[in-house]
Amino acid sequence: MSDQWARIGLDLHLRIDRARGLRGGLEHALREAVRSGRLSPGNRLPSSRVLALELGVARGTVTQVYEQLTAEGFLTSRPRSGVRVAPRPGAAPGPVLPPAPSFRPPVDGFDLRPGLPDLATFPRREWLAATRQVLQSAPHSVFGYGDPTGHADLRQALAEYLGRSRGVITTPEHIIVCAGYTHALRIVCRALSRAGASIAFEDPALPDYPAMAAEIGLRVEHIAVDQAGLVVGALGDAAAAVVTPAHQFPLGVTLAPQRRLQLLDWARRNGSLVVEDDYDGEFRYDRQPVGALQALAPGDVVYAGTVSKSVAPALRIAWLAAPTRVVPALREALRHDEAHVNVIDQLVLAHLIRRGDLDRHLRRCRARYRHRRDHLGRVVAARLPGARLSGIAAGLHAVLHLPGPARDEARLLDRLRENGVAVDGLSTFYHRPEEAPLGVVIGYATPQQHEYESAVDALVEAAGA
Numbered sequence: 001m002s003d004q005w006a007r008i009g010l011d012l013h014l015r016i017d018r019a020r021g022l023r024g025g026l027e028h029a030l031r032e033a034v035r036s037g038r039l040s041p042g043n044r045l046p047s048s049r050v051l052a053l054e055l056g057v058a059r060g061t062v063t064q065v066y067e068q069l070t071a072e073g074f075l076t077s078r079p080r081s082g083v084r085v086a087p088r089p090g091a092a093p094g095p096v097l098p099p100a101p102s103f104r105p106p107v108d109g110f111d112l113r114p115g116l117p118d119l120a121t122f123p124r125r126e127w128l129a130a131t132r133q134v135l136q137s138a139p140h141s142v143f144g145y146g147d148p149t150g151h152a153d154l155r156q157a158l159a160e161y162l163g164r165s166r167g168v169i170t171t172p173e174h175i176i177v178c179a180g181y182t183h184a185l186r187i188v189c190r191a192l193s194r195a196g197a198s199i200a201f202e203d204p205a206l207p208d209y210p211a212m213a214a215e216i217g218l219r220v221e222h223i224a225v226d227q228a229g230l231v232v233g234a235l236g237d238a239a240a241a242v243v244t245p246a247h248q249f250p251l252g253v254t255l256a257p258q259r260r261l262q263l264l265d266w267a268r269r270n271g272s273l274v275v276e277d278d279y280d281g282e283f284r285y286d287r288q289p290v291g292a293l294q295a296l297a298p299g300d301v302v303y304a305g306t307v308s309k310s311v312a313p314a315l316r317i318a319w320l321a322a323p324t325r326v327v328p329a330l331r332e333a334l335r336h337d338e339a340h341v342n343v344i345d346q347l348v349l350a351h352l353i354r355r356g357d358l359d360r361h362l363r364r365c366r367a368r369y370r371h372r373r374d375h376l377g378r379v380v381a382a383r384l385p386g387a388r389l390s391g392i393a394a395g396l397h398a399v400l401h402l403p404g405p406a407r408d409e410a411r412l413l414d415r416l417r418e419n420g421v422a423v424d425g426l427s428t429f430y431h432r433p434e435e436a437p438l439g440v441v442i443g444y445a446t447p448q449q450h451e452y453e454s455a456v457d458a459l460v461e462a463a464g465a
Contacts, residue, residue: 252391
């Protein structure tokens with residue numbers, strides 16, 4: 001049995017069984033291509049002369065095969081139309097698989113769920129110009145396999161940018177470029193996955209991350225968060241603690257100065273790591289941004305950042321700035337991991353950083369999101385007596401706290417859905433949902449600009465009903 005390719009506009013792989021004879025093998029191969037759906041009704045086949053030349057057989061053999069399959073109803077042949085695959089009415093449908101579940105299923109109405117920037121702010125013009133520049137100037141070598149820790153140009157640009165904008169103390173050799181924050185955290189968890197190791201997460205937090213760590217084999221601890229941030233005194237002997245010190249998700253609190261020092265002292269005493277998810281670190285509105293925790297203890301903190309909120313999540317670009325003692329384990333975890341970032345996109349981002357385009361983009365976004373936050377605050381204060389917003393000093397989300405028992409959350413979410421508003425209930429993020437106060441998490445960056453005020457009106461109308 002031989003494998004041969006016929007170029008019928010597109011490539012067609014024909015598995016010709018020579019044991020059936022040349023004509024019989026070709027006839028069987030084409031018949032099975034039609035039956036299996038690899039050749040669809042209406043597909044045009046090449047002329048007998050072209051197919052014979054492609055397959056290296058006599059033209060008469062192909063003509064006889066076409067005539068036989070036409071007689072059987074698999075093909076049709078008309079003047080000036082050529083030979084085509086015949087319609088197959090009543091053909092048994094193949095198995096229908098449900099679509100893969102979406103990470104973020106679309107909703108009808110206003111989407112105020114947290115986790116997305118305003119996608120209309122994506123810097124299309126700057127990204128396009130940078131892409132053209134990169135493709136014109138990049139050496140041929142960039143189209144090879146490259147460095148799994150990230151292209152040197154981006155790691156250099158990130159080291160300079162993070163030092164300037166977030167106070168991170170690092171070098172390009174200590175930076176690892178990852179395919180999104182989830183990938184970055186997965187690499188850290190794999191590096192920690194020795195027998196019996198545990199990892200601590202804030203509570204509340206996005207539940208996907210503790211679940212991923214548990215699947216990798218780590219024991220998971222859930223540590224409460226109060227108005228000063230992570231309750232450091234509740235930490236045990238975990239190998240690492242994952243924190244969002246700049247703007248805790250979802251409560252929005254900033255890790256207090258005393259807690260920051262306590263957390264770093266805990267890491268030093270136990271030989272543990274702090275994984276700093278710099279969530280919303282770029283978006284501070286009421287005072288100067290809080291510097292990265294990593295700057296206080298570069299040897300104990302793995303700093304993680306991403307462009308998912310600052311530019312767009314579709315880029316799948318994140319990074320780790322790791323202590324020297326951790327870098328070898330992270331590189332080893334990457335060795336069999338193929339979730340690498342497109343090198344062209346890495347070079348484009350490096351170009352935007354060096355030109356200052358990323359800084360300009362962030363300034364535009366800060367102004368837009370601050371305006372949205374202020375509008376939300378005014379409307380809630382005017383129309384929802386007894387309600388309050390928290391976590392509004394920074395970031396792209398806020399928590400709307402409402403009077404009433406926590407058990408009212410289901411009814412509240414039902415009213416919001418009926419009013420065409422999608423938000424996340426606060427209990428979603430608690431390890432024990434019954435311990436959550438009544439509230440919803442609002443992503444005020446998510447809607448497009450023209451629908452934002454209408455979305456807020458619909459939100460407060462349903463919340464106040």
